[in-house]
Amino acid sequence: xxxxxxxxELAGVSEATVSRVFNGLGPMKPATKERVLEAAKQLxxxxxxxxxxxxxxxxxxxxxxxxYMPKVHLFxxxxxxxxxxxxxxxxxxxxxxxxxxxxxxxxxxxxxRLYRSQKVDACVILGSRDTPQQRESxxxxxxxxxxxxxxxxxxxxxSFHEVDADHVEGSYRAVxxxxxxxxxxxxxxxxxPQYSNSGDxxxxxxxxxxxxxxxxxxxxxxEGNYSRKSGYEAASGLWEHRDQVEAVFAANDxxxxxxxxxxxERGWIAGRDFAIIGCDDSDAxxxxxxxxxxxxxPFYEMGKEAARSVLAGLLHGGGTKDTRIKLPTSLVVRQxxxxxxxxxx
Numbered sequence: 001x002x003x004x005x006x007x008x009e010l011a012g013v014s015e016a017t018v019s020r021v022f023n024g025l026g027p028m029k030p031a032t033k034e035r036v037l038e039a040a041k042q043l044x045x046x047x048x049x050x051x052x053x054x055x056x057x058x059x060x061x062x063x064x065x066x067x068y069m070p071k072v073h074l075f076x077x078x079x080x081x082x083x084x085x086x087x088x089x090x091x092x093x094x095x096x097x098x099x100x101x102x103x104x105x106x107x108x109x110x111x112x113r114l115y116r117s118q119k120v121d122a123c124v125i126l127g128s129r130d131t132p133q134q135r136e137s138x139x140x141x142x143x144x145x146x147x148x149x150x151x152x153x154x155x156x157x158x159s160f161h162e163v164d165a166d167h168v169e170g171s172y173r174a175v176x177x178x179x180x181x182x183x184x185x186x187x188x189x190x191x192x193p194q195y196s197n198s199g200d201x202x203x204x205x206x207x208x209x210x211x212x213x214x215x216x217x218x219x220x221x222x223e224g225n226y227s228r229k230s231g232y233e234a235a236s237g238l239w240e241h242r243d244q245v246e247a248v249f250a251a252n253d254x255x256x257x258x259x260x261x262x263x264x265e266r267g268w269i270a271g272r273d274f275a276i277i278g279c280d281d282s283d284a285x286x287x288x289x290x291x292x293x294x295x296x297x298p299f300y301e302m303g304k305e306a307a308r309s310v311l312a313g314l315l316h317g318g319g320t321k322d323t324r325i326k327l328p329t330s331l332v333v334r335q336x337x338x339x340x341x342x343x344x345x
Contacts, residue, residue, distance in 0.1 A: 086303025171204025235262025
């Protein structure tokens, strides 16, 4: 194996100069740099990647923090798989590696440990919730000037670097579509208020109902936890008030499909007895019976943008600005939300 010393001898410089050339450190005469690179080429010298990372005080890793949820197949969930695919593609394009870190809900939140151990140079944080512990840990990152980006989450009263989607507009379009199909009694199945997109979707729903002059009885506002099971369990509550319900907007596809299943077992069929729209436009939406209308959320693009923006700030030495990037959503209409279903058979 060719050593740095051999390159230095052939180029007529010190070993320290060779090190500075390959680590991009300090001022350097162009002629000196050219001699070192030519010598390295002649000797087929390749610097040690680990040594380089220590010299640059960079790991070459973008950290991705995920919530650890026992018995949940996290990587098969459409939301996480799409965002991770987008992050992975952008990281590959920029010559970085991706390091995943799982945090349990009861674990003491300390994102800074990933930076202190020099495991990561920057972080993209997924699945964060609006809790006092989360706020404190994120404010510590911000105070120390450590680059990070939140995806699909914001914190009222705080300003971080965030990439999100326009959930307010998406929800508004979903409810307006149901109204245009002739429905007036529209229920809303939302997720936990600890997630900012739950508040955004509620805002869009209420805006559409208010503009149409429609009242929203409390029994039409349901809450799940974004799982299929919680949608299935919500069916019993909705069934009790079925005389007040013509349509449902669910804050994600998994809850919508669970709700459809629970109501089907009671004899109420989506697309026949009630209309329903989900959110995410997951693969499951296309395969459900009937196919589920849904709000398309660009999770893949959100992942790419989060990685791109946080690495751009890091590589240009300016850090990340506390800005919120918001990508557009769109409505995909399928059979579940149509007022009239035509059976071709």
